[in-house]
Amino acid sequence: MIKVPFVNLGLQYKNYKKPILNKFDLLSSNGEYVLGKELNKFEKEFANYCGTKYAIGLGNGSDAISFSLISLGIGPGDEIIIPANSFVATAWTVANTGAKIIYADVNDDFNINPDSIIKLITKKTKAIIPVHLTGKICKINEIEKIAKKHNLHVIEDAAQAVGAMYKSKKAGSFGITGCFSLHPLKNLHVHGDGGVLTTNNKKIYQKILKLRNHGLRNRDECEFWGYNSRLDNIQAAIARIKLKDIEKINNKFKNIAKIYNYEFSKILEIPLDDKNRKSVYHRYVIKSNKRDQLKKYLYSKGIETKINYPIPLHLQKASKNINYKKNSLLNTEKLSKRILSLPIYSELTDQQIHYVVKTVKSFFD
Ligand SMILES: Cc1ncc(COP(=O)(O)O)c(C=O)c1O
Known part of the structure; x- marks a missing residue:
């Protein structure tokens, strides 16, 4: 593993x-x-x-x-x-x-x-x-x-x-x-x-x-x-x-995202790209209705993921005095249940990237 x-x-x-x-x-x-x-x-x-x-x-x-x-x-x-x-x-x-x-x-x-x-x-x-x-x-x-x-x-x-x-x-x-x-x-x-x-x-x-x-x-x-x-x-x-190296560093993030996008486009909702808005992929966030199972599965295979963010700001305890209720910001709430951030950083090796690809695919198989 x-x-x-x-x-x-x-x-x-x-x-x-x-x-x-x-x-x-x-x-x-x-x-x-x-x-x-x-x-x-x-x-x-x-x-x-x-x-x-x-x-x-x-x-x-x-x-x-x-x-x-x-x-x-x-x-x-x-x-x-x-x-x-x-x-x-x-x-x-x-x-x-x-x-x-x-x-x-x-x-x-x-x-x-x-x-x-x-x-x-x-x-x-x-x-x-x-x-x-x-x-x-x-x-x-x-x-x-x-x-x-x-x-x-x-x-x-x-x-x-x-x-x-x-x-x-x-x-x-x-x-x-x-x-x-x-x-x-x-x-x-x-x-x-x-x-x-x-x-x-x-x-x-x-x-x-x-x-x-x-x-x-x-x-x-x-x-x-x-x-x-x-x-x-x-x-x-x-x-x-x-x-001095930021373009090189950002390009590494972009290249990993390119590989993930290519490999996952048929099995997952991948981050939307846009001609005019070039992301630096600080996070690579996918969407899936099986998010929690996928997260657990990846963890069991040695791949660490995060959720950015599992509790929307309006539903945080700290927001209680602002008086927002559940179902008031529907898309935010829907996303919080479906999003998962996969590992992406400039030091990921090719072997690790392909292991992530292979493992995510094996979950959906
Ligand atoms: C979206 C966003 N805003 C603000 C901050 C705050 O930055 P810092 O942690 O450096 O105070 C962060 C980083 O943690 C962030 O991700």
């Missing part, structure tokens, strides 16, 4: 060990830990990669969403529309501002449904947070039109979508801000928590530079109460090393 873990971070480290240890040694010898040159360089390179004017390295991706909301003045009395199918961070960052979370339903490609958004807009709506889930950009052109018509901000939750494209533009370059996670499970990741925010808006850029650093204007003067959320200089150095 071949073992196929859901992730294998140790293997990626092996490939990058030398440059990472060299940088670690250099920065540790210089004592450059916080807000150093590596961070500045990473921010320039990441902005350049995404096609935005600015990027700001943060302690995690959640703070990128939080700081976007705070810098736009969002708070109690405001309503923010988000998809019900996402990681919990898309929701709690809104709740933390005091604004009300408004959950929208999703399409079959797991991303927020623009028609669902339109029905939810009220006088209190201030922003939409579309999530580019699984590494595929949502219907951003339609969302931009809705936002323009109703004078709403678009904050892109691009945590899972570094390098994802809509036509010739990259995730993070559409909204007022783009919010990325550098968590170890993401295509571009550091060795711990990390995040980065992109924007073309100078005012927001300047505000978030202070927000992440206690609200300090300079060493001694505090303009407003802020936070401590800076991407460490050593983490920025690791991010720079990996950013």
Whole structure:
């Protein structure tokens, strides 16, 4: 039996060990830990990669969403529309501002449904947070039109979508801000928590530079109460090393997805691809009515899978005060019972990929 873990971070480290240890040694010898040159360089390179004017390295991706909301003045009395199918961070960052979370339903490609958004807009709506889930950009052109018509901000939750494209533009370059996670499970990741925010808006850029650093204007003067959320200089150095390879890394994800799509197209509902929206397949998510049996079967054969996400946000206990009931966001709920994420990462070997293919097929045989 071949073992196929859901992730294998140790293997990626092996490939990058030398440059990472060299940088670690250099920065540790210089004592450059916080807000150093590596961070500045990473921010320039990441902005350049995404096609935005600015990027700001943060302690995690959640703070990128939080700081976007705070810098736009969002708070109690405001309503923010988000998809019900996402990681919990898309929701709690809104709740933390005091604004009300408004959950929208999703399409079959797991991303927020623009028609669902339109029905939810009220006088209190201030922003939409579309999530580019699984590494595929949502219907951003339609969302931009809705936002323009109703004078709403678009904050892109691009945590899972570094390098994802809509036509010739990259995730993070559409909204007022783009919010990325550098968590170890993401295509571009550091060795711990990390995040980065992109924007073309100078005012927001300047505000978030202070927000992440206690609200300090300079060493001694505090303009407003802020936070401590800076991407460490050593983490920025690791991010720079990996950013150089991100196209290569993303291509590996895409190639595995291509093999899976080809092999599974007749037996499973495979992720929908789209001419204009090129996914980076942060997750490879299939749909099946026999999801739970398939998951168990694969596990018994040494293949680890996950469900992203088994409990929709509106049905989480944390949402109880928002008063959503079962059967209120039908597609999200239906998907949560049928979706399964198969192993996909740049270190998967050909042998492992073909073992996954063979084993999934043997289940359906
Ligand atoms: C869709 C989504 N939004 C937000 C986040 C939050 O990112 P982080 O864990 O870096 O705070 C994540 C990652 O975990 C995510 O997948």
